[in-house]
Amino acid sequence: MSEVYALRRTRLRECCNAGGSAAALVTRPANVRYLAGPAPEGAVLLLGPAEDFLVCAAPAEDRSGQHRPDEALRMHTAPGTGGDPAVEAAGLAAAGGADSLAVEEHHLTVTRHRALGSAAPGLRLADVGGAVEQLRVVKDEEEISCLRIGAEIADQALGELLESILVGRTERHLALELERRLVDHGADGPAFATSVATGPNAGRPGHHPTDRRVEEGDFLSVCLGAAYRGYRCEIGRTFVIGTAPADWQIDLYNLVFAAQRAGRESLVPGAACRDVDRAARQVLDGAGYAAALPALTGHGVGLEIDEDPQLTPGTMGKLDACVPVTVEPGVHLPGRGGVRIDDTLVVRPEADGGPELLTITTKELLAL
Amino acid sequence: MSEVYALRRTRLRECCNAGGSAAALVTRPANVRYLAGPAPEGAVLLLGPAEDFLVCAAPAEDRSGQHRPDEALRMHTAPGTGGDPAVEAAGLAAAGGADSLAVEEHHLTVTRHRALGSAAPGLRLADVGGAVEQLRVVKDEEEISCLRIGAEIADQALGELLESILVGRTERHLALELERRLVDHGADGPAFATSVATGPNAGRPGHHPTDRRVEEGDFLSVCLGAAYRGYRCEIGRTFVIGTAPADWQIDLYNLVFAAQRAGRESLVPGAACRDVDRAARQVLDGAGYAAALPALTGHGVGLEIDEDPQLTPGTMGKLDACVPVTVEPGVHLPGRGGVRIDDTLVVRPEADGGPELLTITTKELLAL
Numbered sequence A, B: 001m002s003e004v005y006a007l008r009r010t011r012l013r014e015c016c017n018a019g020g021s022a023a024a025l026v027t028r029p030a031n032v033r034y035l036a037g038p039a040p041e042g043a044v045l046l047l048g049p050a051e052d053f054l055v056c057a058a059p060a061e062d063r064s065g066q067h068r069p070d071e072a073l074r075m076h077t078a079p080g081t082g083g084d085p086a087v088e089a090a091g092l093a094a095a096g097g098a099d100s101l102a103v104e105e106h107h108l109t110v111t112r113h114r115a116l117g118s119a120a121p122g123l124r125l126a127d128v129g130g131a132v133e134q135l136r137v138v139k140d141e142e143e144i145s146c147l148r149i150g151a152e153i154a155d156q157a158l159g160e161l162l163e164s165i166l167v168g169r170t171e172r173h174l175a176l177e178l179e180r181r182l183v184d185h186g187a188d189g190p191a192f193a194t195s196v197a198t199g200p201n202a203g204r205p206g207h208h209p210t211d212r213r214v215e216e217g218d219f220l221s222v223c224l225g226a227a228y229r230g231y232r233c234e235i236g237r238t239f240v241i242g243t244a245p246a247d248w249q250i251d252l253y254n255l256v257f258a259a260q261r262a263g264r265e266s267l268v269p270g271a272a273c274r275d276v277d278r279a280a281r282q283v284l285d286g287a288g289y290a291a292a293l294p295a296l297t298g299h300g301v302g303l304e305i306d307e308d309p310q311l312t313p314g315t316m317g318k319l320d321a322c323v324p325v326t327v328e329p330g331v332h333l334p335g336r337g338g339v340r341i342d343d344t345l346v347v348r349p350e351a352d353g354g355p356e357l358l359t360i361t362t363k364e365l366l367a368l
Helices: A002-018 A029-036 A085-095 A110-119 A131-137 A141-162 A171-184 A247-265 A273-286 B002-018 B029-036 B085-095 B110-119 B131-137 B141-162 B171-184 B247-265 B273-286
Strands: A023-026 A044-047 A052-056 A074-077 A100-103 A124-127 A195-198 A219-224 A226-228 A235-240 A298-300 A307-311 A324-327 A330-333 A337-340 A343-346 B023-026 B044-047 B052-056 B074-077 B100-103 B124-127 B195-198 B219-224 B226-228 B235-240 B298-300 B307-311 B324-327 B330-333 B337-340 B343-346
Touching: A002 A023, A002 A029, A002 A044, A002 A131, A023 A029, A023 A085, A029 A044, A029 A131, A044 A085, A052 A085, A074 A085, A085 A110, A100 A110, A110 A124, A110 B110, A131 A307, A141 A171, A141 A219, A141 A226, A141 A235, A141 A343, A171 A195, A171 A219, A171 B171, A219 A337, A235 A247, A235 A337, A235 A343, A247 A273, A247 A324, A247 A330, A247 A337, A247 A343, A273 A298, A273 A307, A273 A324, A307 A324, B002 B023, B002 B029, B002 B044, B002 B131, B023 B029, B023 B085, B029 B044, B029 B131, B044 B085, B052 B085, B074 B085, B085 B110, B100 B110, B110 B124, B131 B307, B141 B171, B141 B219, B141 B226, B141 B235, B141 B343, B171 B195, B171 B219, B219 B337, B235 B247, B235 B337, B235 B343, B247 B273, B247 B324, B247 B330, B247 B337, B247 B343, B273 B298, B273 B307, B273 B324, B307 B324
Parallel strands: A023 A100, A052 A074, A100 A124, B023 B100, B052 B074, B100 B124
Antiparallel strands: A023 A044, A044 A052, A195 A219, A219 A235, A298 A307, A298 A324, A324 A343, A330 A337, B023 B044, B044 B052, B195 B219, B219 B235, B298 B307, B298 B324, B324 B343, B330 B337
16 A cells, blocks of 8 residues: 555655645645545645655554554654644754745635744745645545445445334434444444435435434435445435325436436546536426526545535536546425435446446335 | 524624724634524624625525524525635625625635635735634523533433443444434434543543444443534543452542542632643642643533633633533553543532532443
8 A cells, every 4th residue: 555655645746846846735634644544633744855744743642553654654743732733744844945835725724824834934835726636536446446345335224224114213313323334334434424304305415314204105315325444435315105106206206317317327538527417407407497406416526525526517627537426416396305316436438338336226216 | 592693793793893803704613603593504604894694605495494593694695506605705795895804714724715805805804813712612501501401411321321231342333322322312413423442442532433342341431422402512431341340440440530520629710721620630640640641631612512711731711600611531551441531510600509510420430
């Protein structure tokens, strides 16, 4: 693994050097993890002009193997208590002879940025922008393998829930039950707060579970994911409760299913992100649901559950191979509920069989 | 409730006016909630020169009562998708005739701060600092009542766990079980990630649960809390597993108990924060554990689980009445485990009976 991290740091260093900075300070936690491996909370990474440092907040206690950052990195601990590792790192950069330090202005607060400037007054602070986030977009097979295992875990947790009795249980309890099952099957934990939505709540994006109980005739929509070795995937499905779905439920489900399939089928290397969004969106638009649609049809996943690329009408840029994304259109009708279908897939060339579906739970409309 | 929010906003406005700004922009979520009530995710609060606005990211869908911000506030929605409500609010402030806007520099990123400046170039951006956090330190009885209910819920969840069989179960499962019970008893959810630590992990502050199973002879330390109507409390206890604690376990437990009691007993209005820390710390120092101690002995709680005041050797300032704090000294011995005892209490004058203990689970050493 050490070579992987070193190679990623080399790519970032080249990018910073091209921008005129001999040193870079990475503070956003997912970016630190990407470049240095699992690091203690609050750790920051300094790509120095000569040497790289992982700077930690407090003396690293024995963490029983919970954190094993890249051993090729030199570790440095901010002295005293309450010291900011980023400020310490700025001092190290200046002491190492750097005259310019590229920082993550989209992550540092104004207050913290000013403290960096005060700690190393000779250092010019530049902006590294979203350089690390851009490196993270295309995944290697090791990363995809973590996502694949996470997706299997989520499929298992969801499958077990479907075998249990649902009527009468609350959204909150079903969500907690799913999270327990994720851990049972080997997840680090949930990839994000599990969403369970029943009846009029069903299909609402990002719904926070309530005390509403599952009733006969409800739509039930579920969105969950597992974190596995830091990587986060996502699956969403909608079911009906009871033996006979109503006609409007079947029609709405088929429509969202058609939109989601159109989105999935448009995932090819080189496709414009907004064209993927449009493929799914126009199915729903055409049926008169333009106003009921959320802002995005999908997004990248990886060390964070919401990464680039964004699949929206306004996104510039194209999809590359080996980019994992969600495809998750849905329709929510206020007062009635709705449908949401969400998969995680990896963009693959047609020669390799086309998009790789990671979340394989059936998308037939199940009546439970 | 509306008057409470309006009064809080008036106090902040006075504070900003004294600092020379006619308008203030509050972006930190807990601060927005304190001043405006439960608001949609991403919402920001503008205290305008004439009128106050709650500015939201997306058109507010029907949220089924999940979010009921103060109805006295004017709502405003950022147009289009992906628009930053803070940028929208800066535009509103400028349009309302403000020439200076106080912002939360400790919360806004450099990138976002710059976007505010660009959106309203005539507006001078000042810093409101931690003004809202300072207003939040002393709680009213309504807030304390939410913390009290949260503490009762945590006590119930913990009590039930103690009645179950523990040997052979993993830290992760015990933590999930506790979180399920918190929700069973009416919590919004856990106040923070529940920590369960066994054997050599016991007593380690902020331990993330692992797959280690509870064994005969272990110390077992648990730290959990409930969120109730947004307010977060904390309780931590340490137990021994098996019928006969070893002598070193009894000695270590008694020592930490004595330190925790010393901390609790020093909670009086007017006490210096660092004196409370010292009261607990010197008991452990005196027994030779100076190096094994964490940086802080306790902290405030409220809408966030870690608020001012901090009980550390370096904290300036005194405790006021009606300030809820944790008192949570502990000792962790690498390889052997340790003890941590954590209560949430409200500072009260002696005439009112002294500090009010919210977390009432016994602190006797239980052998389970």
